[in-house]
Structures are given as C-alpha cells and as structure tokens.
Amino acid sequence: MGVVLSLDESKKPAASVKPLMDLTAADMARVNELILSKAGSDVELIPEISNHLVSSGGKRLRPMITLAAAQMFGYGGDNHVKLATAVEFMHTATLLHDDVVDESGLRRGHKTARVIWGNQASVLVGDFLLGQAFRMMVDVGSLDALDVLSTAAAVIAEGEVWQLSAAQDLETTEDDYLAVIKAKTAALFSAAAEVGPIISGGSKTDRAALRSYGTNLGLAFQLIDDALDYGGSASDLGKNTGDDFREGKVTLPVVLSYRRGTAKEREFWKGAIEDGGSSDEALERAIALMNSHGAITDTVARARHFGDIARDALAPLKPSAQKDALYEVIDFCISRVN
Amino acid sequence: MGVVLSLDESKKPAASVKPLMDLTAADMARVNELILSKAGSDVELIPEISNHLVSSGGKRLRPMITLAAAQMFGYGGDNHVKLATAVEFMHTATLLHDDVVDESGLRRGHKTARVIWGNQASVLVGDFLLGQAFRMMVDVGSLDALDVLSTAAAVIAEGEVWQLSAAQDLETTEDDYLAVIKAKTAALFSAAAEVGPIISGGSKTDRAALRSYGTNLGLAFQLIDDALDYGGSASDLGKNTGDDFREGKVTLPVVLSYRRGTAKEREFWKGAIEDGGSSDEALERAIALMNSHGAITDTVARARHFGDIARDALAPLKPSAQKDALYEVIDFCISRVN
Numbered sequence: 001m002g003v004v005l006s007l008d009e010s011k012k013p014a015a016s017v018k019p020l021m022d023l024t025a026a027d028m029a030r031v032n033e034l035i036l037s038k039a040g041s042d043v044e045l046i047p048e049i050s051n052h053l054v055s056s057g058g059k060r061l062r063p064m065i066t067l068a069a070a071q072m073f074g075y076g077g078d079n080h081v082k083l084a085t086a087v088e089f090m091h092t093a094t095l096l097h098d099d100v101v102d103e104s105g106l107r108r109g110h111k112t113a114r115v116i117w118g119n120q121a122s123v124l125v126g127d128f129l130l131g132q133a134f135r136m137m138v139d140v141g142s143l144d145a146l147d148v149l150s151t152a153a154a155v156i157a158e159g160e161v162w163q164l165s166a167a168q169d170l171e172t173t174e175d176d177y178l179a180v181i182k183a184k185t186a187a188l189f190s191a192a193a194e195v196g197p198i199i200s201g202g203s204k205t206d207r208a209a210l211r212s213y214g215t216n217l218g219l220a221f222q223l224i225d226d227a228l229d230y231g232g233s234a235s236d237l238g239k240n241t242g243d244d245f246r247e248g249k250v251t252l253p254v255v256l257s258y259r260r261g262t263a264k265e266r267e268f269w270k271g272a273i274e275d276g277g278s279s280d281e282a283l284e285r286a287i288a289l290m291n292s293h294g295a296i297t298d299t300v301a302r303a304r305h306f307g308d309i310a311r312d313a314l315a316p317l318k319p320s321a322q323k324d325a326l327y328e329v330i331d332f333c334i335s336r337v338n
Numbered sequence: 339m340g341v342v343l344s345l346d347e348s349k350k351p352a353a354s355v356k357p358l359m360d361l362t363a364a365d366m367a368r369v370n371e372l373i374l375s376k377a378g379s380d381v382e383l384i385p386e387i388s389n390h391l392v393s394s395g396g397k398r399l400r401p402m403i404t405l406a407a408a409q410m411f412g413y414g415g416d417n418h419v420k421l422a423t424a425v426e427f428m429h430t431a432t433l434l435h436d437d438v439v440d441e442s443g444l445r446r447g448h449k450t451a452r453v454i455w456g457n458q459a460s461v462l463v464g465d466f467l468l469g470q471a472f473r474m475m476v477d478v479g480s481l482d483a484l485d486v487l488s489t490a491a492a493v494i495a496e497g498e499v500w501q502l503s504a505a506q507d508l509e510t511t512e513d514d515y516l517a518v519i520k521a522k523t524a525a526l527f528s529a530a531a532e533v534g535p536i537i538s539g540g541s542k543t544d545r546a547a548l549r550s551y552g553t554n555l556g557l558a559f560q561l562i563d564d565a566l567d568y569g570g571s572a573s574d575l576g577k578n579t580g581d582d583f584r585e586g587k588v589t590l591p592v593v594l595s596y597r598r599g600t601a602k603e604r605e606f607w608k609g610a611i612e613d614g615g616s617s618d619e620a621l622e623r624a625i626a627l628m629n630s631h632g633a634i635t636d637t638v639a640r641a642r643h644f645g646d647i648a649r650d651a652l653a654p655l656k657p658s659a660q661k662d663a664l665y666e667v668i669d670f671c672i673s674r675v676n
Contacts, residue, residue, distance in 0.1 A: 043500040101458040120439040123461055124498045131492030138484045146476045154469030160462045162381040
C-alpha cells in the first residue's frame, strides 16, 4: 500500500531543512523561550496543553521562514522573534481548532489535545493562543505587519469554513480545491514570509517577492501533504494514511481520480467519500485507482509547479545564505514524498 | 419557582437602555451596515450564521458603550463605528465558541448556531469573525486601541479556560468566581468603554474612568445574569432557567448557598453539581436553598456594589447626555432582576 513515484530529485543529494535550521538556530532558541513565556498562565490547563503541542515536535517551518526572511534584509532587532512566535501561535491555534473540527485522534504520531483534554479545552486554549499572538504583534507595533497577519487569520478561517462546506462534495473542481488550500495553508506561509521584509524596511518589491514565495511554498506543501495521506505510514508522518479518505475530504488526488474515472469508479468514489467511514479495503481500492490514473504523480507535479513559482519569486533578490536555505526548503517540502 | 426580591429601585421609574439607544441610533445604523458587510463572504455558511446571530436580537450593549464613550469626548470621525463593530464581532465569536463549550441549545430564545449548523461551523465562523474584528482594529490604526482589545481577547479566553478548569468544583471561592467573571465578561465591557477616549484623544484619567466603568458594569452585568439563571423564564431571558445548574456551573448563588449551608445541604450540592444532569426537582430544591440563605438577594447586592463603583468612576467627567445614559445602563443592568 505504497506510492511508487519516479522522482528526478532522487538522483540529487536529499534536500534538507537543515541550512534553514542552522541559520535560525540562535533566534529559534529565543522563539522557544518566548513560546513558553507567552503560553504561560496561572490557569494550569493552558501551559499543560501548550507544552504538549510544543513537545510534539513540529518542524516549526513557519517561524523559521519569518526569521530567515528578516535576516536576509539585515534585520537587527527583536521584533522578528516576536512575530515568528506570533506566527507559530496562530498555527498552533489553527491546529487545535482543526483537530476539533476533524475529530482527529493523532497528530505527528501523538494523541491530539482534544483526545487528552477534550474539545472544550482545545477550542478555548486555541482562542487564548490567538489572543496572545495578536498581543505580540501589537507589541511589535508595525501596522503593516498587523495588517498582513490579521488578514491571514481571517482568510485562514474563511478557508476552513469553505473546506467544511465543500466536505464530501465530489463536484469540487481543482480550482475550488486550490482556493481552499490557498486560504487555509498558503495564507499563513505567505504572511510568515512577508513580515520579514516589512519589519526590515524592505521595499514593496521585497515584500511581494517574499509574499509570493510563501504563498507558492504553502501550496506546494499542502499538495504534498495531501498526496502523502495516500502513502507512507503513521510513524513517518504523524498522520494515519487514509485519514483524509475516512473523513471524506475531497483533496486533489480524489478530485483527479474522480474526474478521470469510469462511471463505475465514480460510483465507488460516491459511496466511499459521501458515506464516509470507509473500510481498509475501500482505502486500498482508492489508492489503486489513484495510481492507475496517475493522480498522486500529478498531485506531486502540481506541487512542483508551485515550487518553481516560489523559486522564481526569490530569484531577483541578492544572493544570501538565507536565500539558498529558503530555496532548499522548497525541494525539501516536495521531496517528502520519497 | 420565582425569585422574590425587595428592590429599592422598584419605586423609581424603570431604568432603561433607551437613552443610550437614542444617542447611538445613527451610529448603530452604521455599525449594523458594517456588521453585514464584514460578515459577508462567498462562503455562504459565513453570512448564514452571521445573519442568524445578528437577527437573534441581542441588545448590542457593548458596541453602544463604545459609541457613547467616543461621543462623550466629542469624537467626530468614523473609527468609533469600526471599533464598535469589532467589539461586537469579538463578543459574537465568544458566544459561538461558548455555546460549543457549554453544549447550549438555546440562546435568547433561539436555537444556537451549533444546533443548526453544528459545532464545527460554530468554531470556524467564530475564528473568522475574530479575524475580521482584528482587521477592523488594524484599519483604525490606533496601537493603543489594538493593545486594549487584543489584551481583552487573550484575557477573555484565559477566563473561559479557568471557568472550564473550575467547573463543578464546589471549593470555588467568591474571589475565584469574581476573577473568572472579571476575565470572561468584564474585560470586554472594559475594553469597549476604554477605546472611546483612546480614539478621541482623551487623557489618561479619561481612559481610566471609562475602563473602570466598563469593568464594574461588566461585573454587575454578569452577577445579575448568574442570579437570573435561578429565576425568570426562557422567553424573558432567552436562556432556560437552571441552565447553569444543569451544567454544574459554580456561580455565586451556588458558592454562597454551599458555604452557608448545613452539612446535609452540602451533600445535596455535591450530588447536584458534581454529578450534573440534575432533575427539575433538584433545581427546585436548589432555588429553595438559595432563597433560604439569601444567596440570590446577596448576589444582587454584590452587583449593586460594583454598579456603585461604575457610577463613581464616571462621576468626575463633565456632564453630558452620554454620561447620563451610561449611568442609566448601570441601573438597567441591575433592574433586570425585576
């Protein structure tokens, strides 16, 4: 039950997030301190849940992007650390609420907060982290950064509602799907990147370059995530293969397979997606159909397309270690399918 | 199953929110337009749920306070309308999330959004409205107003988590209870009032006066709300009598009755509050015990105490129709027990 892909990248040395981690290590240590401090509260449940999320080991890609995007314009103050922390809090709040909405049991191989502490605490602690994120942004005092990040917050939520409305709807087009992932995932990557030049006094062109990089990296990232849901294992991904399928989520691999399928196959998809609660046999059949129509391979091809746009967005900027690291993040995101 | 109170106020003409409504009518028409515009989205579920909330007829006390608090300092621009709308959105988002957390079926006599559209939509549309609230605040461009409102957002959520942690805990003291309602209710009233002088260029003293007015009005408001949960009827209140009791919420009437009760009565409270799902007979007994210990009367007395502080907070400000209207709101909030 795996996905076989022919990847050109397999010949190159593996792309890695390590250059980005190395460049941002000192700043990320300060981000981690600030996370612990701002997730602190006399209300014990708040640090308990926050620590659970902190220790469940996400890659912290979004705050690292904010830090690198400030560094590459020579930023010398403290505000990039605050904004990176705010970005991570926004992301964490979204995860807490998403897990409630999706009724998820596992994330990155750990039990979700809602399983341990309940939906109620997950909703409210998410709200608290979002409130703390806004306080940090206000503390930075840049109205432009506030504008970009508050707009992202509204757009993300709008995308999530859209996804909920379109759930289990096999008439979803590829355009619909792209609009949803642009809102729910790419908007935060975009804002995380754009606030770098904003606080560093970057030009309009610099802002546009980082914004475009973030948006397209986010699209590529989500496309690969959605491809991975039909391959890999829970221990690799911290996600159970087939989660999206069992929840009736109409992601691109499903959109393509449904559209390319025979009438009989479409009946299968209708039963599986619209009725939900599909069996392991149904999941195996779904993956077989996807492979027969090249739906996974083409989802990865779409991700490469957006990765290329992200690369070209950064191209005019002057050379720097940060720029190279951000390039490599694109390849890293895409090479996760290996 | 009613509450009999001897109220001094009953001799005066009934206090009303009407003077505040009259003074803010023109501005509130603009707030209502802005609500409809900012709750708009191509994602149909968002305006659907927003319209449901708008039409379910809250008094809109909080935005009216923001408007009056700006008017009394001679504010002449548009920003008070934006901030009043942001305040109402923050409140609405909190209601959406609260109803999910409390599993409420009715609010103001209408079915809650979660009953009609589900918990998932309520969580996500709440997040969207909060995001839109922040965008409007950013649009106003006052970092002081942003500071006050974003702090309120974090404090409200922290108070809600605290309430959740302390749920069904009969060891809750009156101080604990006050700290919770100060966070979950008074913080937004306080911020709603304080942003008035902030955008009108009011002095530090003006800000402190309105902040204190809002905080203490909010405390009085919540105390009366919690008293009303043990009297009145769903059609008057839009709340079912005994909702708090059935949810095991330890509000002040319970705190006082438990502390003042006999050992046998405490056993009753433990069974009723800690086990939840109490019967109508249990609710009748609870109300009888509250009346025998003066727990409702004293909850109202506590509300009057905070009402008096709210009144004195405004006292040094120069006379105005707005000031008189805000005074009358205090009496209105407290006289709701009639």
